[in-house]
Amino acid sequence: MSISEAVSTGLSRRIADTFIGQCNEQGEHEYVMERWAYVPGMLLMSVARAGVQHSEPEYLSFMQRHMDSFIGEDGVIRSYSLEEYNLDQINQGKNLFWLYRQTGEQRYAEAAHLLAAQLIGQPRTSEGGFWHKKIYPFQMWLDGLYMASPFLAEYGAVFGRPELIDEAARQLLLIERRTRDPRTGLFYHGWDESGEQEWADSSTGLSAHFWSRAMGWYAMAAVDCLEHFPLTHPKRGTVMGIFQRMCGALVEVQDQESGLWYQVLDQAGRKGNYLEATGSCMFVYAMAKALRLRYLEPSFKAAMLRGYEGILKHLVTEDEQGVHLHKICHGAGLSKDRNGSYDYYISEAVVSDVPMGVAPLLLASLEVERYAAGQ
Numbered sequence: 593m594s595i596s597e598a599v600s601t602g603l604s605r606r607i608a609d610t611f612i613g614q615c616n617e618q619g620e621h622e623y624v625m626e627r628w629a630y631v632p633g634m635l636l637m638s639v640a641r642a643g644v645q646h647s648e649p650e651y652l653s654f655m656q657r658h659m660d661s662f663i664g665e666d667g668v669i670r671s672y673s674l675e676e677y678n679l680d681q682i683n684q685g686k687n688l689f690w691l692y693r694q695t696g697e698q699r700y701a702e703a704a705h706l707l708a709a710q711l712i713g714q715p716r717t718s719e720g721g722f723w724h725k726k727i728y729p730f731q732m733w734l735d736g737l738y739m740a741s742p743f744l745a746e747y748g749a750v751f752g753r754p755e756l757i758d759e760a761a762r763q764l765l766l767i768e769r770r771t772r773d774p775r776t777g778l779f780y781h782g783w784d785e786s787g788e789q790e791w792a793d794s795s796t797g798l799s800a801h802f803w804s805r806a807m808g809w810y811a812m813a814a815v816d817c818l819e820h821f822p823l824t825h826p827k828r829g830t831v832m833g834i835f836q837r838m839c840g841a842l843v844e845v846q847d848q849e850s851g852l853w854y855q856v857l858d859q860a861g862r863k864g865n866y867l868e869a870t871g872s873c874m875f876v877y878a879m880a881k882a883l884r885l886r887y888l889e890p891s892f893k894a895a896m897l898r899g900y901e902g903i904l905k906h907l908v909t910e911d912e913q914g915v916h917l918h919k920i921c922h923g924a925g926l927s928k929d930r931n932g933s934y935d936y937y938i939s940e941a942v943v944s945d946v947p948m949g950v951a952p953l954l955l956a957s958l959e960v961e962r963y964a965a966g967q
Contacts, residue, residue, distance in 0.1 A: 593904045595897060599964045603904075603915070604957040607950065608642040608651050610914030611635060615654075623947065624658045627671045630739055632658075633684025635947040638954040640690060645958055659687050667702020674710045677726035679736035682707050682743050689746050701751075708747050708756070711740055717785045721766045730785040732767050733926065738809035742816035749820045760817050761827035767810070768834050771798065777841025778802040778857055779810060782926045791932035799932040802857040803924060804871025808952070811838065811878035818887055832887050835878075839888060842875055843895045851895075851902030855921055856937050864938035869907050869920045873952035876900045880959035900960050903953065920949035 593603070615621050624632040636655045643651030662670045662684075672681055685707040692700035715723045717730055722740060724733040741760040748756035771779040782799040784792035791799050814835040821828045845857045852867040853875060859865050879896035882888040909916045922941040926932050 593908065593910075595901055595904065595960065595964075598900075598904055598957065599961050602646075602961075604642055604954060604961055605646060605648075606910070607915045607954040607957060608639050608646075608648075610950070611639055611947075611954075612650065612654055613914055619654075619657060620661075621654075621658065625661060628662050628669055628681065628684050630680040630683035631948050631951070633687065634951040634955075636684070636687050638951040638958075640687060641958055642954060644690075645962065655687055656691060659684075659691060663688075663699055663703050665699055667699045667706060669703055669706065672706075674706060675726075677710060677714055677723070679714070679722060679724055679739040681739075682711065683739045686743050686746065689750055692750070704747055704751075707743065708751075708753075711744055711756075711759075714740075717766075719766055720762065721770070721785075722763060724782075728927075731782055731789065731926070732770065732785075733782040734767065734771065734779055734806040734810045736809075737764060737767060737813040738816075741813050742820070745817045745820035754822075757821060757825065758827070761821065761825065761831055764810075764814060764817060764831055765827065765834070768838075772838075773802070776802070776844070776858055777837060778845070779807050779838070781806040781932060789926065790928055791926045791930070799926055801859075801932060801934060801937060803937055804853050804855055804857050804868050805874065805921060805924070807838070807842070807857065808871040808874025808878075811835070811842075812874050812952075812955075814838075815878045815881045815885070815887060819885070835882065836888055836892075839875075839879060839882070839892055839895075843892070846895055846899065847902075850906055851898035851900075852906060853899075856934055859934065862934070864935075866919060866938070866942065867902075867906065868942075869903070869917050869949045870952055872899055872903055872907070873917075873949065873956045876903065877952060877956040877959050880956065880963045884959065884963045896960075896963075900956065903956070908953070915950070915953075916945050917949045917953050918944045920944065920946055922946065923948070 639651045640655035688700045688704045721732045724731050724736045741763050744756050745760035770783045780798045781803045784797045787797045852872045854865050855868040876899040907918050920943050922943045924940050
C-alpha cells in the first residue's frame with residue numbers, strides 16, 4: 593500500500609475499526625477493561641483522536657464507555673494506586689481532559705486532580721527528575737516522559753496551573769541533558785543517579801544502548817507537550833530546538849532502504865537486530881505532527897514520509913479481520929533481569945497486532961493524513 597492509497601482510502605479508520613471489532617457483544621474490549629494502564633490508555637486515546645478527526649461518534653463513545661468503567665462518581669479510579677508512584681499509571685488519564693471538556697462532569701476533573709497529586713508528590717532525583725516508579729529509586733527512563741509530561745502540560749493548561757506546564761518542560765529538559773549521547777545525538781534508555789543498578793554504567797549511571805521505542809516515547813512526549821505550552825513560555829523554543837536536534841540524529845540512523853528504524857538504533861547490520869514497528873511508528877507520528885505544527889523544519893518531510901512508506905510496505909498487512917502490524921517488540925525495560933545489554937534488547941519477543949504497536953500506528957496514520965490534507 594502506498595501513502596496516497598493509505599490517505600485516500602482512510603487507513604486510520606480501518607485501524608480504529610479493527611480495535612472496535614475486537615469488542616465482545618457488550619461492546620467491551622477485554623484487554624482495555626482489565627486494568628488502568630498505559631497501553632490501554634494509548635489505545636483509547638488513539639481511537640478517540642480518530643473520532644475527533646473523522647467526526648465519528650462511535651469511536652468517541654468507545655473511549656468514553658471504557659473510561660467510565662474505571663472512573664467512579666467521586667473520581668476514584670478503579671485499579672489505580674497513587675501510592676505506587678508509577679509514571680505508567682498517568683498515561684490513561686490523558687483521556688480525562690476531552691471527557692471533562694465535553695461533559696462538564698466533575699468526576700473526570702476529580703480523577704485528573706488525583707493523578708496530578710501523584711505527580712506533585714512523585715519521588716525525584718536530586719535535580720528534581722521524576723523517578724520512573726517508587727520501586728525504581730533514583731531512575732529516570734525515557735518512557736516516563738511520555739506517560740507523565742503531556743498529561744501535566746495539559747492539566748496545567750485546562751486547570752490554570754502554569755507552574756505544572758513549567759514542570760513538564762523541566763522534566764523534558766532534565767532527562768535530555770542526562771541521557772543524550774553527544775557523539776550520536778541519540779538518547780540512552782535510562783539513567784540511574786545512584787549508580788546502583790546492574791544495568792547502569794558505574795561512572796555515568798547510563799544504560800548501555802539506544803532503544804528505539806524509548807526514544808519514540810520521548811519524541812511523542814515532546815510534541816504532545818509543546819501543543820499545550822503557551823507561545824510565550826520561556827522553555828518552548830528550547831524544547832522545540834532539542835526535539836529538532838533529536839530528529840536530526842534519528843534521520844542519521846534511519847535505514848535508507850526501508851525507511852524504518854532498528855530495535856537498537858545505532859546497530860544496523862549487527863546480528864539479531866531488526867527493523868522494529870513501534871519505534872518507527874512513534875518517530876513518524878512525532879515528525880508528522882511536528883511538521884504540521886511547524887515545530888520541525890520542512891527539510892524533515894522526506895524522512896517522515898519515507899518512514900511511513902516503510903511501515904506500510906514492510907510492516908502492515910490487511911485482511912477480513914482488519915489491519916495488522918508486525919515486528920513489534922513485545923516489551924523491554926531495565927531491572928536486575930533486564931540488564932539493558934544488546935543481547936537483552938534483541939531477545940525480547942517479537943509479536944504482531946498487540947496494542948503497544950497498533951495504537952502508535954493509528955496515531956501516526958492520523959497525523960500523516962492531517963499533514964497530507966494541510967490541516
